[in-house]
Amino acid sequence: MITTNFFLVKTGQKTAVVRCAVILNKERSRFSTGIRIDVKDWNQKEQRLKTSVSKPINGDINQQLSMIAGALSRSYLVLKENSEDIRAKDVVEKYLGKYVRKQTFWEYTTEFVENLEHKINKSTGKRINQNTINKFNQVVSRLKQFEADSRSKTTWDSFDSNWLNRFINFLHTQGLSQNTIHKHYKALKQILKQASAEGVNSNDKWQLRDFSVAQEKVQNFSLLESEMKVLEDLDLSGNQKLERVRDQFLLECWTGVRFSDLDKLSDIHLDSDTFKVTTQKTGTEVYIPITEPVKKIVRRYRERGEVLPPVISNQRFNDYLKELGKLAGLNRKFRKSYTKGGERIDEVHEIWEVLTSHVGRRSFATNMFHRGIPLVNIMKITGHRTEEEFMKYINVDSEMSAKMIAKRLRDSS
Structure with missing residues (x-):
């Protein structure tokens, strides 16, 4: 229940206006009753006026304060019956006739996710893609699971560092990796930020520094150009399925396009050194290099009277890619360390076991960097906006960096 206190703000005048403070969950909201009284008649302990036969009006004012x-109290009960997220300010506004009902967390979040498919990404001018929508659906699903598991209702006031720690621990019990937890956290913060901007969420504890989730540096690998050559020279004349996957993967390795943009390469002009691609993910126009290895692959299909093979699903592509890598003997060791379920896991794989379509794009960026191509040129193709972001993406260790510097110094001397 609420606590109601009446008080005066003394200004040295003989009269003052009675003010009221409503206290709920340690929050306070004040307003003026508009009732002016003689200061000498006020009993602050009783929060009422002293009554006397000579001043019968004081009794009427006391009744009015009651x-x-x-x-x-009735305003509070009405609000409580219809909503879970009640603040002292809401009670006062309800009493004053100014209250506008705010959506609960679940009402707002449900509407937020439902409206995503109709929204436009301001940076691209295009509709929000399905992967982004899936990301928000996933965090909503996890939040509902957590609410059921913890047997506590999720309200706007829930979101503080203690709640976040319990949510993270829950996600660890679900066996999620640290970076998947970070993705859920980022999606949740986006909902809270939007709700705050719209005045629906008045809790600002989620903006404090301790409301945060660490992101783990992902350890990835890229193919060496010598390994790409092994794939190129592999005789797959009797296996059309793997031949097509091999060729599409090598196109990624030599152009830097994402898997989602592979189908756009069918229109490549063999008499040109560049080709413009409008990327599906960001809607950005980029120019990719049309080098001899790319022309060789495209030319082979056109000589057969074919266009480049149709792109299959990413999951099937990755399955076939592992089969291809094993057949080609791509058995270089790759160590991967990450946190999952709250525990540190160290794994050693042969690279064919963890070969995916995205390795092609990463291989392009890494190998071009190793060749000494300026970062700004590579980033124009990959779409990375900052050098820091790009350097996290590619695979360059300190020894490789030292060798590159030494080579540059030799070449310039």
Whole structure:
């Protein structure tokens, strides 16, 4: 229940206006009752006027203050019946006739996700893609699981560092990796930020520094150009399925396009050194290099009277890619360390076991960097906006960096 206190703000004048403070969950909201009284008649301990035969009006004012307290209590009960997220300010606004009902967390979040498919990404001018929608659906699903598991209702006031720690621990019990947890956290913060901007969420504890989730540096690998050559020279004349996967993967390795943009390469002009691609993910126009290895692959299909093979699903492509890598003997060791379920896991794989379509794009960026191509040129193709972001993406260790510097110094001397 609420607590109602009446008080005066003394200004040295003989009269003052009675003010009221409504306290709920340690929050306070004040307003003026508009009732002016003689200061000398006020009993602050009783929060009422002293009554006397000579001043019968004081009794009427006391009754009026009691009626205000009763009306505030009724306003609170009405709000509580219809909503879970009640603040002291809401009770006062309800009493004053200014209250506008705010959506609960679940009402707002449900509407937020439902409206995503109709929204436009301001940076691309295009509709929000399905992968982004899936990301928000996933965090909503996890939040509902957590609410059921913890047996506590999720309200706007829930979101503080203690709640976040319990949510993270829950996600660890679900066996999620640290970076998947970070993705859920980022999606949740986007919902809270939007709700705050719209005035629906008045809790700002989620903006504090301790409301955060660490992101783990992902350890990835890329193919060496010598390994790409092994794939290129592999005789797959009797296996059309793997031949097509091999060729599409090598196109990624030599152009830097994402898997989602592979189908756009069918229109490559063999008499040109560049080709413009409008990327599906960001809607950005980029120019990719049309080098001899790319022309060789495209030319082979056109000589057969074919266009480049149709792109299959990413999951099937990755399955076939592992089969291809094993057949080609791509058995270089790759160590991967990450946190999952709250525990540190160290794994050693042969690279064919963890070969995916995205390795092609990463291989392009890494190998071009190793060749000494300026970062700004590579980033124009890959779409990375900052050098810091790009350097996290490619695979360059300190020894390789030292060798590159030494080579540059030799070449310039």
